[in-house]
Amino acid sequence: MTTQVRTLRAAEWDGWYAKLERAFGGVPESSEERGLFRDLTEVDRSLGVWDGTEVVGTAGAFSFRVTVPGGASAPAAGVTMVSVQATHRRRGLLTEMMRHQLDDVRRRAEPLAILTASEPVIYGRFGYGVATRQATLQVETERVALTLPEGTDDVRLRIVPPAEAVADCERVYARLVAGRPGMLARQPGWERLPVLDPPGDREGSGELLCVLAEVAGEVRGYARYAVKPEWGGSGPEGTVQLRDMEALDPVVRAALWRYLLSIDLTSSLVSHNRPLDDPLLHMVSDLRRCGVRVREGLFLRPVEVGAALAGRTYAAPVDVVLDVRDAFCPWNEGRWRLSGDAKGASCERTTDAADLALSVRELGAAYLGDTPLSALAAAGRVTELRSGALSEASAAFGSDITPWLPHGF
Incomplete structure (x- = not known):
């Protein structure tokens, strides 16, 4: 051949x-x-x-x-x-x-390559690690109550055609991007993806809807969803199929969740991609009725280890030498000294003794702060060569905000 x-x-x-x-x-x-x-x-x-x-x-x-x-x-x-x-x-x-x-x-x-995988087993051998995860929710809305913050009733909600609300939704999304690792800055044309709604792909659900949440005339949140009507022997059993939802503050978020969980003629809400730290999980009266399942989201690979590690900040001061294995991109092989804190970082070649040994795949998994290096070490995938180095590096790589990829590509 x-x-x-x-x-x-x-x-x-x-x-x-x-x-x-x-x-x-x-x-x-x-x-x-x-x-x-x-x-x-x-x-x-x-x-x-x-x-x-x-x-x-x-x-x-x-x-x-x-x-x-x-x-x-x-x-x-x-x-x-x-x-x-x-x-x-x-x-x-x-x-x-x-x-x-x-x-x-x-x-x-x-410095980075990222992907989402139809078959997760494929990409580890090319140096990609699971850098974010996502939650699927299946909420039994008739059996869950919400704890709502003061001011929820002051949020105005209105339904608008999704195509007409794109600019408002994109402004909200853009304000959130810098606050969460793993989010993508929306490039021109990508604003069309969340409102794609071919009738032949609806599989029994209604048209895509968009609800905007406003405070004092400013759009501060939105949700895009469809309703799949169903009827059982005892009455309506429709499903709210949530495509995406974003909000700029807890009050607006609460108003949107209350709306979505109380739509007439529905008894459940399904969302296939929410962050693992979604505040909804701390607002509901019964987490067991939310059907939470976790799966991988974004896969990430450092293509240039030095530039990648120097391109982020660190949650705690760190000064470690990493012995990196990368058979597929051999220019990354060898020892790198990572020094950094919350203000910035550097990562340069060194001949100093290594403190940790790991492959580029583990660096990809830890890079956005989703997977602790300590957890990877417990699985035998990171080796501590200097006592205390693992704890230092694991704390430094962490992120206060859980990394999340809000949409595929």
């Missing part, structure tokens, strides 16, 4: 994307969704593998900026649209595309 990996040409996009759809089950996307991702595709960052004239592999990347601990926004390659046709599996094509892609990310001086 002779295959060729090269950059996609714009005129090839339709055939390339059709092979991606086939790899993910073969059900064509709606014209609306297809059109959105055609517009968002960065052709010069998209790869294809050709076997003769046939596309047998795809991979792409978006040019993102992701919030890191301390509030800075770091350049990150958002790896996406990765597939290999079933006829060409186990031939090294994915590895070849990952090689091309990470070399290109390095050339672009992006």
